[in-house]
Amino acid sequence: MKKFVSIFLLMLYLVSTTELYQLLKIPELIEHYIEHKKLNPEMTLTAFLKTHYDHPIKDGDYGKDQKLPFIIHSALLTLIFTINQGFSFELVTSNFNSLTFHKIPSKDEDLYYKGFLSSVWEPPRFTFV
Numbered sequence: 001m002k003k004f005v006s007i008f009l010l011m012l013y014l015v016s017t018t019e020l021y022q023l024l025k026i027p028e029l030i031e032h033y034i035e036h037k038k039l040n041p042e043m044t045l046t047a048f049l050k051t052h053y054d055h056p057i058k059d060g061d062y063g064k065d066q067k068l069p070f071i072i073h074s075a076l077l078t079l080i081f082t083i084n085q086g087f088s089f090e091l092v093t094s095n096f097n098s099l100t101f102h103k104i105p106s107k108d109e110d111l112y113y114k115g116f117l118s119s120v121w122e123p124p125r126f127t128f129v
């Protein structure tokens with residue numbers, strides 16, 4: 001199962017980042033050849049490939065010709081990674097001082113915060129200058 005998954009992921013990567021996706025258009029090439037063969041039964045496969053790839057002509061089926069493999073090329077995904085010339089790793093050893101904790105009680109025995117109830121119900125204080 002691991003082998004199948006790894007081959008599948010490799011093929012998915014290659015199809016999406018290289019021109020291998022053009023091979024998925026081969027059925028269209030075969031269908032287009034069959035159409036030309038019906039119009040001219042004496043046409044060979046090499047003559048078909050020569051007319052479509054060697055010297056392409058804008059004719060009535062130009063739209064179908066553009067769907068053939070390796071006719072139109074697209075910009076592929078390109079990843080570039082560069083490393084600066086002065087790139088280096090440094091291992092720094094440092095001594096950490098232990099922290100001391102002081103426990104500060106935050107709740108009463110009645111489980112409410114100190115000063116909470118008394119500060120909420122007091123009216124605001126104004127100072128007159």
